[in-house]
Amino acid sequence: MADADNLVLEYLRRFDVRLKGFDVKLDRLSADVRDLSVRMTHVEENLAGVHRRLDRLDMRVDRIERRLELIDTPPDGVRE
Secondary structure, three states: OHHHHHHHHHHHHHHHHHHHHHHHHHHHHHHHHHHHHHHHHHHHHHHHHHHHHHHHHHHHHHHHHHHOOOOOOOOOOOOO
């Protein structure tokens, strides 16, 4: 019976080591997800800045086209 007890204890030790390794992997994964979340937030903020600049450029091009009379402006001033 002592051999069976030792065998069970050996398996429990191996199982415990595997669980500890799994915890380390989960901690690493959690840190990676946090890092990706921060990086994604920065990408979104920068993309919003690019959109703002493109909107301003679009308004400037519209103004230039109107001044050069390259486009026909409807009587109410709304462009199609």
